Amino acid sequence: MTRAAPTTLRPTTPKEVRDAVLDTPGRLAIAGAGTAADWAGRLDDVDATLDTTGLTGVIAHNPGDMTVSVHAGTPLRDLAGEIGEHRQRLALDAARIPRGATVGGLLATADAGPSALVYGSMRDLVIGTTTVLADGTMVRSGGHVIKNVAGYDMAKLLHGSYGTLGVLVEVVLRLHPVPKATATVAVDGPLTSAAEHTARLVQSPLEPIACEWISGDPGRLLVRLEGGESTLHLRVDRLMELLGDGAHEVDDAVWDEHAALVAGVPGLGDNGLGDNGSRDNGSRDNGSRDNGSRDNGSRDNGTGAGGPAADAAPEGAVLRIGAAPTRLPSLIAELPATAVAAGLGTGVATVTVPGAAVAEAHDAVAAANGTSSLRSRSADLDAPAWGPPPSGLPVLKAIKHKLDPDGRLSPGRFHPWM
Amino acid sequence: MPLDRRIVDEFVGVLGAADVLSDPIKTRTYECDGLTGYRVVPELVLLPRTAEAVAECVKVCARHGVPFVARGAGTGLSGGALPVADGVVIGLNRLNRVLEVDPENRRAVLEPGVTNLEITAAASPFGLYYAPDPSSQQVCTIGGNVAENSGGAHCLKYGFTTNHVLSIEVVLPDGSLVTLGSDSAEQSGPDLRGVFLGSEGTLGITTKITVRLLRTPETMRTLLADFPSVAAGGQVVSDIVSAGIVPAAVEMMDALAIEAAEGATGAGYSLDTPAALVVELDGTAEECDDQFEQVKAICDRHGCTRLHIAGSPEERAAIWRGRKAAFAAVGRISPDYIVQDGVVPRTRLSEVLDKIAEMADDAGLRVANVFHAGDGNLHPLVLYSEADGEVERAEELSSGIAELCVAMGGSLSGEHGIGTDKACSMPTMFGEDDLEAFHRVRTAFDPGDICNPGKLFPTPRLCGERPGKYRPHPLEEQGAIERL
Numbered sequence: 001m002t003r004a005a006p007t008t009l010r011p012t013t014p015k016e017v018r019d020a021v022l023d024t025p026g027r028l029a030i031a032g033a034g035t036a037a038d039w040a041g042r043l044d045d046v047d048a049t050l051d052t053t054g055l056t057g058v059i060a061h062n063p064g065d066m067t068v069s070v071h072a073g074t075p076l077r078d079l080a081g082e083i084g085e086h087r088q089r090l091a092l093d094a095a096r097i098p099r100g101a102t103v104g105g106l107l108a109t110a111d112a113g114p115s116a117l118v119y120g121s122m123r124d125l126v127i128g129t130t131t132v133l134a135d136g137t138m139v140r141s142g143g144h145v146i147k148n149v150a151g152y153d154m155a156k157l158l159h160g161s162y163g164t165l166g167v168l169v170e171v172v173l174r175l176h177p178v179p180k181a182t183a184t185v186a187v188d189g190p191l192t193s194a195a196e197h198t199a200r201l202v203q204s205p206l207e208p209i210a211c212e213w214i215s216g217d218p219g220r221l222l223v224r225l226e227g228g229e230s231t232l233h234l235r236v237d238r239l240m241e242l243l244g245d246g247a248h249e250v251d252d253a254v255w256d257e258h259a260a261l262v263a264g265v266p267g268l269g270d271n272g273l274g275d276n277g278s279r280d281n282g283s284r285d286n287g288s289r290d291n292g293s294r295d296n297g298s299r300d301n302g303t304g305a306g307g308p309a310a311d312a313a314p315e316g317a318v319l320r321i322g323a324a325p326t327r328l329p330s331l332i333a334e335l336p337a338t339a340v341a342a343g344l345g346t347g348v349a350t351v352t353v354p355g356a357a358v359a360e361a362h363d364a365v366a367a368a369n370g371t372s373s374l375r376s377r378s379a380d381l382d383a384p385a386w387g388p389p390p391s392g393l394p395v396l397k398a399i400k401h402k403l404d405p406d407g408r409l410s411p412g413r414f415h416p417w418m
Numbered sequence: 419m420p421l422d423r424r425i426v427d428e429f430v431g432v433l434g435a436a437d438v439l440s441d442p443i444k445t446r447t448y449e450c451d452g453l454t455g456y457r458v459v460p461e462l463v464l465l466p467r468t469a470e471a472v473a474e475c476v477k478v479c480a481r482h483g484v485p486f487v488a489r490g491a492g493t494g495l496s497g498g499a500l501p502v503a504d505g506v507v508i509g510l511n512r513l514n515r516v517l518e519v520d521p522e523n524r525r526a527v528l529e530p531g532v533t534n535l536e537i538t539a540a541a542s543p544f545g546l547y548y549a550p551d552p553s554s555q556q557v558c559t560i561g562g563n564v565a566e567n568s569g570g571a572h573c574l575k576y577g578f579t580t581n582h583v584l585s586i587e588v589v590l591p592d593g594s595l596v597t598l599g600s601d602s603a604e605q606s607g608p609d610l611r612g613v614f615l616g617s618e619g620t621l622g623i624t625t626k627i628t629v630r631l632l633r634t635p636e637t638m639r640t641l642l643a644d645f646p647s648v649a650a651g652g653q654v655v656s657d658i659v660s661a662g663i664v665p666a667a668v669e670m671m672d673a674l675a676i677e678a679a680e681g682a683t684g685a686g687y688s689l690d691t692p693a694a695l696v697v698e699l700d701g702t703a704e705e706c707d708d709q710f711e712q713v714k715a716i717c718d719r720h721g722c723t724r725l726h727i728a729g730s731p732e733e734r735a736a737i738w739r740g741r742k743a744a745f746a747a748v749g750r751i752s753p754d755y756i757v758q759d760g761v762v763p764r765t766r767l768s769e770v771l772d773k774i775a776e777m778a779d780d781a782g783l784r785v786a787n788v789f790h791a792g793d794g795n796l797h798p799l800v801l802y803s804e805a806d807g808e809v810e811r812a813e814e815l816s817s818g819i820a821e822l823c824v825a826m827g828g829s830l831s832g833e834h835g836i837g838t839d840k841a842c843s844m845p846t847m848f849g850e851d852d853l854e855a856f857h858r859v860r861t862a863f864d865p866g867d868i869c870n871p872g873k874l875f876p877t878p879r880l881c882g883e884r885p886g887k888y889r890p891h892p893l894e895e896q897g898a899i900e901r902l
Contacts, residue, residue, distance in 0.1 A: 064656055064765035065794070087662060116603055123609050124581050139855040140848070145761040147578070147793040147832040149567045149616050150840075150847055151874070152856045156580075156612025165608060177662035202524065203545065205636030205702055231704040322604025324523045347523075347602035371606045391596040392610050398862035399608070403855070414607065 007048035012055060014071075014130060014138065014169040021167065022136040024048045027408050030163035032073060032105035035096040039109055039375045040162045041385040044412035050167060052104055058082055059170060060144070066175040067127065067144045072104025072168040079103060083175060091119035091176040093210075095259035095350075104168040110160035114210030114224065114258065117345045119176065123159040128172030131158060131165075134404035139166070146174050157399070163410035165403050179226035182209075183236045184254060187221050187247040191342065194221035195329040197243055198344040206239050208345070214258050215266070215340040222254060261341040262350040264318035264376050317355045317377040319362075322348045323370030331368045335361050355381040362387035389417045421461050421504070425482050429464055429506070432474040437512075439463040448489060448507045453497040456838050460487070460501035467512045469529075469587060469595060469625035475508055476623065477593030485868045488623040490531060490559035494566060495757060496831070497838030498618045498873055505868075508623060510561050516540045517626070524631045525584060530561025530624050534568075537629065546631035549576040552833065553742045564624045567616030569833035571667040571741070572698075574792035576632070578833075580615040587626035588614060591864040595625070613859065618835050619870040621863040635700035638666070639710045640734045643717045644691035644724040648672055648787070649768045651693040655791045656765065657716045658697070663709045665792060669696040672771075674751065674786035675744050675799070682747035685740030686733075688724055695791065696741055698734075744788040745799065752784070752801035754809075756816040759834040760823030764794040770826055774798055774819055781815045783808060795832035796823065821846045836874045842881035844874070 009020045021028065026047030031037065033053060055073035062068070063086040070079055076097045080089060093113030094106055101111070107129075112121030119125065128142030131154065141154035158168055187197060194213040201208060201223065210224040223243070225235055240247040260266055316338060323331050325347035332340055332349060336357045342349035347370075353361050358374060358381075365372040366387045374385040390396075397418050400407075429438050439445050440462050449457040466472045479486045485505035492499055501507050514531035521544035526537055534555035537548040551570035552558055558568070563579045564586060576582075585599030599611030614621050645651040651670050658665060671679065671687070671694050680687040687694055697713055699706050717725055728734035748755050762770045771787060778785040778800075786799040798819050802812035820830050820840060824847045830840050844853060857875065861867070 062763060062765065064659070065763040066659065067763070110605070110609070112603065120577070120581060121603060123612055124577060133855065137851045137855060140852050141856075143827065143829055144763050145794055145828050145832070147569055147573065147761050147790065147795045148829040149569075149833060149835055150830045151836070151844070151852070152859050153567075153580070153612055153616055154855065154859075156609040156615075157859065159609040159612065160605065161608040177659075177664065180662060199522065202633065205633065207633075207702055227702075227705050228708045231708045234704045235702055320604060322600055322602030324520075324525075324601040326522045327601075346604075348604040369601050371600045371602070371604055373606055386606055390598075390600075390606060392598050394594070395590060395596070395863055396607060396610060398865075399610075399859060402858040402862045417607070 008051050009048055010051045010054040014055070014132070017050070017052075017055065017132050017167055017169050018136050018138055020050055021132050021134065027411050030108075030167055030410055032102035033075060033100040035099045035101040036105055036109045036111070036375070038377060040373060040413045041415040042412055043410065046411065052102065052167070055169060061086070062144060063088060065144060067146070067172060068175060069128070069144065069170055069172040070103050072171050073102050075100045076103055076106060084178060087178045088175040089178045090125060090173055091115060092122060092125060095262035098259070103171050103173070107155070107159055107171060108161055108163055108168060112348070114212045114255070114343060116348065117211055117343065118207070118209050121159075123156055125174050126155040126159070126171060127174050129155040129158055129168060130170035132167040132169055134166070134406065134408045138169075142172060144172055162413040164400060164413050165409065167409070180229045181232040182224060182226050182252070183232055184222055184224045184250050184252060185236060185239050185243060185247055186223075186250045186254065187243045188218055189221065189246070190218050191329050191332060191340070194219065195344055197221055200242060202345055204242055206235055206242065208239075211343065211345040212258055213340070213342045213344055214261055215337070221344075222250070222258065258341050261339050261352075264315070264339065264350075264352045266339040266352070316352050317358050317381055317383055318350060318352050318375040319358065319372055320348070320350050320375050321365045321370055321372045323365065323368050327368050327370070331365060331370060334364050350375070355383055358383035385415065386417060393417055421484065422482070425478065425484060426462065428478045429462065429475060432478065433464060433466055433471060437465040437467070439465070445507075448492075448501060448509065451489070451492040451494040451497060451499040453495055453500070453837065453839050456497045456500050458501045458503050460507040461504055462506040463509055464506055465509045465512055469513070469589070472508060472510070472513070472623055472625050473589045473593050473595045475506075476589050476591065479506065479868055480592050480866065483866060483868060485871050487870050488561070488565070488619050490562040491533070491557050493554045493558040494562060494835065494837065495759070496835040496840060498565065498835050498870070500838045500873070502871060510559070510623070513625065519544065521546060524633070526629050526631055528560050528627045528629065530559060530564070530627065532560050534558050534560060534563060541631045542634070545634050547634050548582065548629055549573075549632050550579045550582055553745065560627050560629070561624050564615055564627055565617070565619045566833065566835045569790070569795065571669055571790060574668060574790065575664045575666045580612055582630045583611065583615060584628045584630060586611055586614060586624050586628070588622040588624050590622045591866065591869040599628070601628075616835075618837060618874050620860055620874055622869060635666075637703045637706040638698060638700045638734065639706055640696065640698045640728040640737055641710075641713070641717075642687065642726040642728075642737050643695045643697065643722045644688050645693045645695065646721050646723060648693040648771050650720045651695045652767045652791065654695060654716055654720050655767075657720070658713055659764070659792075661712055661716065663699070663712060665697050665713070666700040667696065667698040668790070668792035669741050670694070670787075670789055670791040671741065671744060672787040674784060674801075675748070675788045678747040678751045678786060679740045679744040681750050683736070683740045683743050685736045686726065687740050691723060696737055741788070745797070748786055748799045748801065751786075753803045753805065754812070755802065756800040756812055757834070758796065758798045758800065758816050758819050759831050760796050760798075760820045760828060761832040762794045762796065762823050762826045762828035764792070766826050766828075767791065767794060770796065770822065773822060777815055777818055777822070781811045783812060783815055785815070790832070793832070794828065817843060838873055841874055841876050844876050
């Protein structure tokens with residue numbers, strides 16, 4: 001097992017990426033900002049690491065079309081700053097964006113945040129990619145139009161591929177307007193009561209953007225709304241009425257606590273400011289937190305820096321799990337979870353479990369017809385990264401063989417599947 | 419070459435004789451889809467009733483190298499379901515059950531032959547609906563929607579089929595039955611579901627689909643606005659988007675399209691306007707009302723000559739009836755027409771429409787324009803008369819428009835697919851390396867090249883033929899071959 005490869009290549013153009021892939025014999029790791037370096041299976045020994053963080057910058061932002069193409073190594077928080085000047089955003093709020101996660105990395109790891117309830121994950125927001133395959137072939141698919149059915153959607157294939165099928169060099173994204181106002185309403189209570197609230201909420205016409213339960217004593221349901229400056233408060237009132245006694249509006253900073261749980265480091269998000277803390281990115285503003293515009297992190301040799309989880313290792317192992325939304329609460333209750341962030345509308349949760357319980361957790365999720373993958377864990381933990389393989393595994397192996405016949409790219413990420 | 423009798427017997431053994439059609443009179447029904455210019459009578463038509471039977475049929479095909487083409491309602495407009503002469507068509511209309519509606523998880527499980535509108539019909543008692551809404555939604559099937567990644571008027575805000583399908587059960591070209599996708603938005607590994615969606619039947623056959631359902635919006639507000647020019651209407655669209663408003667739908671029609679649609683439906687469109695815009699907003703009452711006022715103000719600012727606000731569900735339905743009938747209605751003003759399906763970045767709409775008008779003038783033909791203005795998906799209808807010998811000019815103009823869209827940074831197809839129709843234009847949009855990579859993906863699924871072969875990729879055979887209406891092959895005219 002090698003975590004630090006003997007050679008690091010840092011190309012700054014797509015052509016240099018192709019040259020690097022062609023001119024470097026052997027097996028290659030692909031690294032971005034390093035915010036998900038320990039997700040999925042551990043890398044096998046590699047001959048070199050291809051670092052994409054020199055591959056940055058906006059290629060074309062078309063504000064009128066609400067599309068942008070960027071180099072894959074661009075941190076999303078940097079992109080958010082640029083397009084935010086036009087009051088546009090990528091509607092993705094994955095927890096690690098403030099820590100410098102790159103556009104390519106977010107796509108390759110299939111990451112998403114609470115607003116996936118409405119906007120989906122990267123697979124719903126990406127409309128084009130350019131990728132360098134293991135033999136140096138540069139492949140383009142999609143483009144700057146959101147409606148497009150010409151050719152195979154290669155971006156989907158790269159979504160969740162963890163660098164095993166190709167090196168993303170350019171990504172074209174669909175943008176959304178920055179909401180004029182946002183608000184978050186919280187109600188304290190255990191997961192079971194949060195699930196009951198959610199069941200009523202999703203049947204209501206209130207259109208929540210996010211609906212997440214975070215563990216604690218007793219835990220808390222967070223519901224985010226977006227809307228117009230003069231109208232949102234009316235919907236906030238309706239939401240508080242629906243959630244009943246104890247529902248109250250909270251500062252957006254509460255989502256930092258959520259992000260900390262997703263990173264597997266509970267407590268980091270709670271810095272004593274509480275619900276009505278003095279942070280200046282308050283609610284009913286312009287959603288700046290979600291765009292990761294805080295300038296509090298820089299790349300730190302692949303470990304990430306700034307924001308929650310910057311300096312703390314997760315206690316145990318962090319698992320990402322997904323199941324039908326109504327099955328999620330009972331599934332979580334079965335797991336020996338020490339920290340939970342659960343999307344009760346999406347059916348996607350991030351849970352921290354003791355390292356020894358990872359295999360058992362995979363099995364429990366599979367028994368609920370769900371999916372699971374290992375995210376962050378301590379360096380010495382030897383635990384399976386994936387649950388039982390999907391029935392489509394043979395075709396996935398065939399695709400890997402066609403695109404990377406020598407198994408050069410990111411070996412080990414899908415161990416033991418392939 | 420006719421299929422070996424023993425192979426036919428194997429299909430009969432799987433399905434029973436009644437579900438295997440070989441009579442040329444019956445199989446001829448399956449000779450084309452909505453693109454009637456290409457016709458091939460299949461050797462056999464198989465009509466399985468279960469996913470397992472589909473898989474068994476495909477296993478027979480795989481064992482003997484028999485090419486197969488899956489087909490639903492046949493409403494496709496790009497020849498994606500064109501049969502292969504020495505192969506079989508696998509018709510999926512008998513797999514037409516809504517297997518489950520799960521209101522708590524807001525999803526439905528469907529067999530591929532369920533029509534698009536039947537999904538919403540099954541979901542509506544629970545206050546839910548299925549968002550993607552192709553114009554053919556009364557007859558097109560969800561299996562076909564999956565194959566084509568179908569869109570529709572409401573996809574600007576809500577996304578396309580690929581954004582609403584959680585998982586699919588598919589029969590791969592080796593006959594294995596697998597599930598792609600998962601019960602939640604999360605899944606393990608590369609998004610094979612997403613690659614399969616929109617692959618036009620070239621990677622396998624879908625036998626079960628789990629879709630997301632959305633809550634029926636609290637409020638819907640629809641307006642029909644007339645403008646002195648298409649450009650003014652286009653500017654309204656840009657301003658709406660710039661104001662941070664994402665309408666549920668924004669559709670535009672030009673004078674010719676309005677003339678046809680109004681003549682056919684009497685929906686209340688103005689006959690003397692150069693352009694009409696349909697804008698629909700939906701959402702919570704507060705947000706919808708607020709945004710609606712902004713949209714009205716934007717329309718006024720750009721010289722709107724008439725603003726008709728649907729005052730009742732019936733009036734809203736009439737506005738949409740006019741828009742959705744536009745294609746078929748064009749038959750009233752022209753003996754023949756070709757529907758084109760290019761996409762351009764929204765901001766280039768005006769430019770591309772001017773250019774299309776110039777190209778039409780040069781060709782001496784009329785073009786009616788109906789388009790999804792919010793997402794830049796054009797549907798220029800090239801009007802012509804076959805009787806007057808205008809076929810070739812019409813085909814050239816139609817292909818020229820599609821390739822113009824690519825030159826403007828757009829796409830050959832927004833929702834109808836590449837199929838047989840535009841396979842030869844693919845090199846205008848993709849380089850050799852891109853096409854080669856697509857081919858690698860294709861062969862990973864289908865190493866034997868038996869699953870809907872000849873579609874999507876340019877092939878010498880296909881590109882030696884011309885799109886458009888059927889015309890006899892030279893050998894046919896000489897009496898050397900016979901067309902069934």
